[in-house]
Amino acid sequence: MSVSEIERDRYARAATITLGEKRIDSPHFLTRISNPDELRSLEQLVMEGSPRVQGCVVRLFDAKNVLGSSIADMTQTRVDALSKYVGSRFREFLDKVTVVIDPATEYLFYEHHLSKWVNDRALPRLVTDYARARINKKERVDSYEYDNWKIANHTLFWNKLSHDAASRNRLIGEVFDLELSYRSSLLLPPVPVIRTSRDLEIAIQFNEIAQAISAGRNTECAGYFIMQKGVLDDDGIIDTLFRYLSNSSQRMVVLKFKYLDLVKAGSVRQLIAYRNILQQISFLKETFRDRAYMVLENGYQVFPSATVAFDLVSTHMTGFDKDSEFGHGEYGSWFDPELMVHMPFKDMKEIYENNQNRLPCAHDECADVDVNTIDANSWNTSRRKHYVLTMGDYMTMIANAIKTKRTDLAIDKLINSDISRLKKLIPRS
Numbered sequence: 001m002s003v004s005e006i007e008r009d010r011y012a013r014a015a016t017i018t019l020g021e022k023r024i025d026s027p028h029f030l031t032r033i034s035n036p037d038e039l040r041s042l043e044q045l046v047m048e049g050s051p052r053v054q055g056c057v058v059r060l061f062d063a064k065n066v067l068g069s070s071i072a073d074m075t076q077t078r079v080d081a082l083s084k085y086v087g088s089r090f091r092e093f094l095d096k097v098t099v100v101i102d103p104a105t106e107y108l109f110y111e112h113h114l115s116k117w118v119n120d121r122a123l124p125r126l127v128t129d130y131a132r133a134r135i136n137k138k139e140r141v142d143s144y145e146y147d148n149w150k151i152a153n154h155t156l157f158w159n160k161l162s163h164d165a166a167s168r169n170r171l172i173g174e175v176f177d178l179e180l181s182y183r184s185s186l187l188l189p190p191v192p193v194i195r196t197s198r199d200l201e202i203a204i205q206f207n208e209i210a211q212a213i214s215a216g217r218n219t220e221c222a223g224y225f226i227m228q229k230g231v232l233d234d235d236g237i238i239d240t241l242f243r244y245l246s247n248s249s250q251r252m253v254v255l256k257f258k259y260l261d262l263v264k265a266g267s268v269r270q271l272i273a274y275r276n277i278l279q280q281i282s283f284l285k286e287t288f289r290d291r292a293y294m295v296l297e298n299g300y301q302v303f304p305s306a307t308v309a310f311d312l313v314s315t316h317m318t319g320f321d322k323d324s325e326f327g328h329g330e331y332g333s334w335f336d337p338e339l340m341v342h343m344p345f346k347d348m349k350e351i352y353e354n355n356q357n358r359l360p361c362a363h364d365e366c367a368d369v370d371v372n373t374i375d376a377n378s379w380n381t382s383r384r385k386h387y388v389l390t391m392g393d394y395m396t397m398i399a400n401a402i403k404t405k406r407t408d409l410a411i412d413k414l415i416n417s418d419i420s421r422l423k424k425l426i427p428r429s
């Protein structure tokens with residue numbers, strides 16, 4: 001991996017990051033995709049050449065469903081012309097795109113997706129056994145007892161691994177090999193979600209060992225820290241983390257702040273804490289110019305995060321990183337590029353009509369959408385592509401502002417939006 005700085009404007013920078021054979025211009029948006037339809041949509045956007053949409057993030061427990069069959073098809077020797085064509089197109093896409101497989105091991109704590117761990121035989125046995133025990137327990141006891149047991153059991157799981165070198169090393173190695181089988185350009189180690197200082201100790205231990213285990217796999221291994229948003233304003237934990245990051249050797253650091261939503265009322269303390277984190281990363285980036293920083297599942301924070309601190313930012317293709325069960329066949333909300341928030345579909349007719357029967361964005365992809373006649377599936381595909389294109393536009397906007405030394409423009413962009421309180425995340429000169 002290498003990082004070469006192209007432009008700098010005080011705290012902000014634009015750089016070219018090389019990961020193996022892939023090159024990526026920062027700031028860059030890598031969308032998370034979670035099903036084969038989203039993969040197809042991303043494939044179209046990448047092949048059409050959207051300049052700052054050349055990567056994606058896939059959670060390990062989604063990878064088989066999202067990428068598995070396409071990769072299998074590609075590597076098989078096929079005879080018929082159609083399969084050959086589909087295979088070679090996918091290969092071309094993979095050559096262009098930077099894939100990051102996220103082990104997403106915080107879901108060994110959270111309740112969502114537990115069944116996905118169990119249903120994929122390729123996943124490490126240690127993890128599938130753990131998930132199966134959780135599901136069995138849940139069926140047998142009431143929710144109060146289950147919740148207490150779950151927390152104790154999760155703590156025990158990581159503590160045991162922390163002391164058992166053979167199991168730990170095997171787990172890290174197995175996760176790395178899976179990530180590589182899905183063509184990840186970066187290795188992310190399995191780590192516990194950080195809720196206490198003990199979790200952070202274990203996460204640091206796993207990160208250190210992962211560096212050693214990754215040697216010989218010929219792919220950059222990132223430092224990876226997943227934080228429950230509650231620890232954001234825990235000075236002890238954040239200080240320890242940054243002390244580690246300023247002494248450690250990882251050239252790429254990936255952070256995830258679980259379910260963080262600074263737009264929500266009542267998050268002022270977290271807003272200040274997150275501002276400090278952005279500044280500390282910005283400082284690290286100035287000190288170690290050959291390093292890069294990435295943030296996953298960053299929701300509405302993506303724009304200020306990319307302006308101040310993170311080279312690579314990511315959210316799910318809908319822009320929502322919460323876990324929720326939306327019904328199928330429903331019209332999802334549309335991300336407004338000016339207001340920088342999602343608009344419910346029921347408001348779209350009026351917005352569309354007030355804009356001469358066009359969606360208020362400049363994308364060719366969106367030009368033919370008629371909100372009066374479109375069916376729910378086509379709408380949901382279209383609004384996802386629109387969201388990703390909009391994030392790509394934001395990244396281009398930030399890069400241009402850095403180039404002209406006018407990063408302050410990012411503050412104006414936020415002031416004129418519905419998430420104006422996030423302007424506090426960007427330092428004033």
Ligand SMILES: [Zn+2]
Binds near residue numbers: 361363366386387389
């Ligand atoms: Zn659009």
